[in-house]
Amino acid sequence: MIVLHEYPLSMVDHVGFRRFVGALQPLFKIGTRNMIRSDIMKHYEVEKKKAIEYMAGIQSRVAVTTDLWTSDNQKRGYMAITAHFIDESWTLRNIIMRFIYVPAPHTADVIGEELYESLVEWNLDEKISSVTLDNCTTNDAKANKHGAQI
Incomplete structure (x- = not known):
């Protein structure tokens, strides 16, 4: 959602967002903005590698x-x-x-x-x-x- 809609990483710190997610699924644990950033960067590196391999061909x-x-x-x-x-x-x-x-x-x-x-x-x-x-x-x-x- 953060990537798709270009929301700021700080969104995971907003009280309203935390309440909303808790209401949807009380057992879901929201990560910190650093965890979210790390996950996004890992996904980016995987997609970048795929793109470079595609371009090589x-x-x-x-x-x-x-x-x-x-x-x-x-x-x-x-x-x-x-x-x-x-x-x-x-x-x-x-x-x-x-x-x-x-x-x-x-x-x-x-x-x-x-x-x-x-x-x-x-x-x-x-x-x-x-x-x-x-x-x-x-x-x-x-x-x-x-x-x-x-």
Whole structure:
């Protein structure tokens, strides 16, 4: 429920939620937010491994898109990396490879390194057909500097 509806992990600490769950099933023990987080991360790692194994078997080239933005209130940078490819049934597929915190400063080297590490982790560094970046001066520098490496 927390993952499906994107509820905060702190929901398990809310008195009303605890009463509601207790009314549904008095014997059910609600875990702590740390336990819930741990369970979510374990599930994520299993699904990520499946996705990486699936991507290893695709024969088509892969187009990658990235988008980097900074949160207004925290001034922290985040980058999403998405792989786009045609599967064996000729269906266009998309997989979000990573959604990561990118440490400041957001230079071409820092962004390029995060992108390259993702491509290597997913074994896509030799299957790339194109990389599409959002429109900002750092990405221009990244494309010019790292384009030959990617």
